[in-house]
Amino acid sequence: MPHLQSIIHPAGIQAARVSHLWWVMFWICAVVWAAVAVTAMVAIARGRRGSSTATDAQMARSVTVAGGLSVAALLGLLFQSIVTGRALDTLRSPDALRIQVTGNQWWWDVQYEHAVPSRRVTTANEIHIPVGRAIRFDLLSTDVIHSLWIPSLQGKIDLVPGRLNELWLRADEPGIYRGQCAEYCGLQHAKMALVVVAEPPDDFERWLTANRAPASPPTTPEQQRGRDIFERGPCAMCHTIAGTSAGGRSAPDLTHLGSRSTIGAGTLPNTKGYLAGWIADPQHIKPGNRMPPTGLNGEELQAVLAYLETLK
Amino acid sequence: MPVARLTVALAALCLAGAAPAGCEREARRYQELPASANRETGVRVGALEPGMPQQQAEVRSPYQDNAWGMGEGKRLYAAYNCAPCHGVNGGGAIGPPLIDDKWIYGARADQIYATISQGRPDGMPSFGGHITTQQIWQLVAYVQSMSGQVKATSAPSRNDDQMAALPESRQSKQVPVQTGHR
Numbered sequence: 020m021p022h023l024q025s026i027i028h029p030a031g032i033q034a035a036r037v038s039h040l041w042w043v044m045f046w047i048c049a050v051v052w053a054a055v056a057v058t059a060m061v062a063i064a065r066g067r068r069g070s071s072t073a074t075d076a077q078m079a080r081s082v083t084v085a086g087g088l089s090v091a092a093l094l095g096l097l098f099q100s101i102v103t104g105r106a107l108d109t110l111r112s113p114d115a116l117r118i119q120v121t122g123n124q125w126w127w128d129v130q131y132e133h134a135v136p137s138r139r140v141t142t143a144n145e146i147h148i149p150v151g152r153a154i155r156f157d158l159l160s161t162d163v164i165h166s167l168w169i170p171s172l173q174g175k176i177d178l179v180p181g182r183l184n185e186l187w188l189r190a191d192e193p194g195i196y197r198g199q200c201a202e203y204c205g206l207q208h209a210k211m212a213l214v215v216v217a218e219p220p221d222d223f224e225r226w227l228t229a230n231r232a233p234a235s236p237p238t239t240p241e242q243q244r245g246r247d248i249f250e251r252g253p254c255a256m257c258h259t260i261a262g263t264s265a266g267g268r269s270a271p272d273l274t275h276l277g278s279r280s281t282i283g284a285g286t287l288p289n290t291k292g293y294l295a296g297w298i299a300d301p302q303h304i305k306p307g308n309r310m311p312p313t314g315l316n317g318e319e320l321q322a323v324l325a326y327l328e329t330l331k
Numbered sequence: 332m333p334v335a336r337l338t339v340a341l342a343a344l345c346l347a348g349a350a351p352a353g354c355e356r357e358a359r360r361y362q363e364l365p366a367s368a369n370r371e372t373g374v375r376v377g378a379l380e381p382g383m384p385q386q387q388a389e390v391r392s393p394y395q396d397n398a399w400g401m402g403e404g405k406r407l408y409a410a411y412n413c414a415p416c417h418g419v420n421g422g423g424a425i426g427p428p429l430i431d432d433k434w435i436y437g438a439r440a441d442q443i444y445a446t447i448s449q450g451r452p453d454g455m456p457s458f459g460g461h462i463t464t465q466q467i468w469q470l471v472a473y474v475q476s477m478s479g480q481v482k483a484t485s486a487p488s489r490n491d492d493q494m495a496a497l498p499e500s501r502q503s504k505q506v507p508v509q510t511g512h513r
Binding site for chain 2: 161162163180181251252253255256257267269302306307309311312313314
């Protein structure tokens with residue numbers, strides 16, 4: 020992934036506009052800076068040559084020219100900023116894919132809207148989107164103000180408790196992009212990331228269909244025991260696994276945990292070893308996060324891991 | 332001079348005295364399973380005892396003076412569905428209110444712990460084993476704060492959403508009465 024999270028390597032039309040604005044600002048400011056630096060150096064090199072011969076009128080003209088140039092440059096930037104802002108608003112379309120993203124300390128709840136409630140897809144910390152289609156994010160927050168920022172695809176916008184914000188974007192190149200909470204939201208703000216997978220529409224539909232299905236039942240006795248521990252122990256109080264009795268809503272949905280690439284909202288890669296470490300002692304890996312140490316013994320932990328691995 | 336020196340000494344004394352209390356308010360104990368966990372054994376459910384009543388050591392929630400712990404308790408109160416029965420602000424609904432002075436099964440920390448952990452007849456589920464002991468103690472401290480049983484300086488002072496009632500830190504302190512019935 021060469022340009023995982025970069026504003027100057029846009030992968031979508033919105034990010035391209037933001038990137039363009041950035042380069043316009045960069046070059047105008049670079050020219051102004053160079054002009055000021057050169058003028059200052061020339062003045063230093065020439066030094067003061069006796070008493071100034073400039074008349075008041077000449078001085079006034081210089082100030083007017085400098086002031087006029089500054090105002091013109093600033094107006095140019097303002098104009099470009101307004102043009103970009105308006106262009107960012109042109110993506111709205113009625114057949115956009117609607118995804119509801121809810122910020123939580125410190126993870127993202129992701130729900131793909133559907134008119135039939137049972138056909139909604141819930142996942143967390145990883146968003147799959149089809150390339151070339153407008154996406155509308157409905158942004159909410161359950162606790163404090165967060166901000167969704169996927170630099171390769173779009174500028175950032177806040178998730179405010181009690182308020183619905185919208186973010187529109189379109190990915191034009193398939194790829195995996197990293198997003199990040201961009202509004203300080205507490206202790207683990209830095210470890211509140213998400214992964215955006217932009218893929219061809221066919222692949223996306225396949226992913227959506229697979230994620231709409233409930234979790235497949237365990238096959239081996241160890242997996243069965245893992246599911247029992249999950250359902251009867253503390254896990255189910257906060258986590259949901261569709262197709263089981265675990266229905267907690269205050270932590271990430273784990274129905275298809277195995278299909279995600281990270282755990283702990285982008286904190287660690289999703290491998291069995293890291294997952295074991297996370298379940299055994301989440302407070303060591305991400306201090307202050309909402310998952311308490313569960314106190315499972317080694318045998319129970321292995322069983323839970325064996326079950327979680329089946330959740331593809 | 333002596334007056335200035337005395338002032339400095341007094342200020343230092345005050346700071347030294349205030350520091351431990353302030354630290355306890357601010358401590359965030361993410362990993363700890365409190366040593367006092369599982370103290371539910373030995374909680375007396377009935378008031379009658381054969382012979383003279385036994386001395387009972389006072390059990391306090393480890394989070395009773397801890398703002399973070401009570402804040403977590405407040406969050407868990409919503410996350411674990413306490414609110415639908417006891418009311419969003421503890422005013423009671425299908426379950427008894429938690430902001431008044433009446434306690435069916437007692438207002439002591441060990442009694443509240445037993446109520447949450449073991450459940451009570453006619454509706455209170457037993458959360459023992461389903462949530463960690465640390466979380467039960469956080470809930471105990473928060474439930475105590477709802478009727479002003481803890482220091483106002485440590486109790487939660489705001490909601491994350493709309494405030495329909497006074498925050499816990501401004502609850503007037505109730506004198507608990509154990510009623511044994513609703």
